[in-house]
Amino acid sequence: MDHVNKPEVAKAVPASLSWSATGYEAFFEEGLPSRDIERWDAEGRPLVVSEEHRGLVRAEDLPGFTGIDICHRPMAVVPAAAGTTTAEGRPVRAWMVDADSFAYPVTEDF
Incomplete structure (x- = not known):
């Protein structure tokens, strides 16, 4: 694929x-x-x-x-790849990474 x-x-x-x-x-x-x-x-x-x-x-x-x-304890903010969106279609600007290494999308309303 x-x-x-x-x-x-x-x-x-x-x-x-x-x-x-x-x-x-x-x-x-x-x-x-x-x-x-x-x-x-x-x-x-x-x-x-x-x-x-x-x-x-x-x-x-x-x-x-x-x-x-x-x-959640923030550890890093990583830029999102161009064109990344949430399931609702909102653009993802970056990823907030917590101490457990989970990444959460940062959008305009984060």
């Missing part, structure tokens, strides 16, 4: 896909936004940015903290 001239088609990515530099996210009670975990303190507790405190604070010290979960 001749694959050279066939356009690539990427699978759609869920809109709820979360990314953080550490690969972890702090969750709070319903109605409160989640926050990226930026780093860990000396006791291994997650730290998040707080605008109110103007810096990093322990996630557990903020109101409504419920826990943490794993999310």
Whole structure:
């Protein structure tokens, strides 16, 4: 088969896909936004940015903290080949590669 001239088609990515530099996210009670975990303190507790405190604070010290979960950790961005589109026909500009070596299409609405 001749694959050279066939356009690539990427699978759609869920809109709820979360990314953080550490690969972890702090969750709070319903109605409160989640926050990226930026780093860990000396006791291994997650730290998040707080605008109110103007810096990093322990996630557990903020109101409504419920826990943490794993999310995607970006490792690289690779340009997409010309003509690559999603199954819905949106052009893929690049591929976001996570720490598990999975690649996700980057489109205008990524």
